[in-house]
Amino acid sequence: MDALPDFAQLQLHFGDHVQRRYEVIRPLVLLGDRTAAQRAEETQMHPETVRDLTRRFRQHGLLGLFPEHTGLLSPSRGKQVPEAVVEELTRLKALYHGFRYRELARILLCKLEYRIDAKTVKRLWQHSAVPVQGELPFGDYHHQATRTQARLQVIKLYYQGWKKLSISRVLHVSRPTIDRWIQRFEAEHLAGLGDKSSSPQTTTRKAWLPLMSAIYHLQKRHPDAGRFRIWSLLANTTISERTVGRVMALNKQVYDDIPHVARLQPKKPPGPHPYKASQPHQYWFIDGRMMDFAFDGVRWWSILILAGYSRTILAGALAPSEAS
Numbered sequence: 052m053d054a055l056p057d058f059a060q061l062q063l064h065f066g067d068h069v070q071r072r073y074e075v076i077r078p079l080v081l082l083g084d085r086t087a088a089q090r091a092e093e094t095q096m097h098p099e100t101v102r103d104l105t106r107r108f109r110q111h112g113l114l115g116l117f118p119e120h121t122g123l124l125s126p127s128r129g130k131q132v133p134e135a136v137v138e139e140l141t142r143l144k145a146l147y148h149g150f151r152y153r154e155l156a157r158i159l160l161c162k163l164e165y166r167i168d169a170k171t172v173k174r175l176w177q178h179s180a181v182p183v184q185g186e187l188p189f190g191d192y193h194h195q196a197t198r199t200q201a202r203l204q205v206i207k208l209y210y211q212g213w214k215k216l217s218i219s220r221v222l223h224v225s226r227p228t229i230d231r232w233i234q235r236f237e238a239e240h241l242a243g244l245g246d247k248s249s250s251p252q253t254t255t256r257k258a259w260l261p262l263m264s265a266i267y268h269l270q271k272r273h274p275d276a277g278r279f280r281i282w283s284l285l286a287n288t289t290i291s292e293r294t295v296g297r298v299m300a301l302n303k304q305v306y307d308d309i310p311h312v313a314r315l316q317p318k319k320p321p322g323p324h325p326y327k328a329s330q331p332h333q334y335w336f337i338d339g340r341m342m343d344f345a346f347d348g349v350r351w352w353s354i355l356i357l358a359g360y361s362r363t364i365l366a367g368a369l370a371p372s373e374a375s
Contacts, residue, residue, distance in 0.1 A: 072116045076105045106134055109141055110179050136165055140175055147221050158212035202232045202244040209233060266298045267306060274310035334359030339373050
């Protein structure tokens with residue numbers, strides 16, 4: 052049985068005009084397998100009537116099938132909203148219900164180049180019916196064929212006017228990830244959407260010229276200090292004492308005015324120690340050095356007595372002068 056007798060037989064079971072109008076547009080809104088002109092020929096109606104009923108149903112749902120009671124929504128200036136705008140809003144409503152009205156207006160402007168007020172978008176959105184059949188044209192972010200394709204989908208939606216929050220909820224991807232892909236795309240274009248290693252390519256340099264200069268001046272003021280002492284005087288916790296030691300060794304090779312710099316000369320054979328102890332308490336030694344701090348403006352001395360045989364500290368004291 053062809054379409055025309057089928058529709059003619061269905062008319063015998065219609066109870067009111069709403070049922071008849073819905074049956075006229077049902078293949079267009081559900082199946083989409085024919086045009087309005089073809090459906091008008093099958094139902095012996097005018098094509099503009101079929102188009103008008105289809106447009107009203109997509110905007111108002113079943114209320115749109117009461118033409119004598121329902122009017123089409125139009126902007127406040129009296130300009131009718133194009134059908135492509137209504138179809139795009141219907142498509143977006145099938146994808147996600149959390150759009151903001153200003154966001155929808157921006158999406159329509161970016162995609163259809165149609166400027167519309169957010170209040171008009173609100174009225175169209177609230178009065179439009181939710182499509183029965185609506186599948187996402189793109190899958191979840193984590194179910195794309197490749198990561199590059201998934202990241203490109205994020206970029207496309209962002210430049211079509213979508214807010215980052217909407218992209219995050221529709222594609223199930225976090226906001227920081229969206230921010231990172233947008234920044235990489237703006238900096239490197241499509242090349243920035245590929246997979247990259249997160250490990251650093253070069254080690255962080257810590258021995259810059261200001262640090263080397265500061266250690267150089269400390270070496271001149273404290274010629275007997277080692278790397279631990281210089282590191283404590285430097286008071287910089289971002290570098291280690293090993294880094295200070297390497298810089299000190301480099302400074303000694305560069306600067307000749309640092310005390311105790313080894314000169315390139317033939318090495319002499321070591322001579323015998325004049326006070327080498329051969330038994331306990333044969334020799335005692337006194338070690339005296341000035342402290343780095345002062346009490347009441349006076350820098351005190353540290354005086355230690357060491358055993359020459361066992362190198363043990365026998366006694367020690369703080370004195371205001373070396374001759375105390």
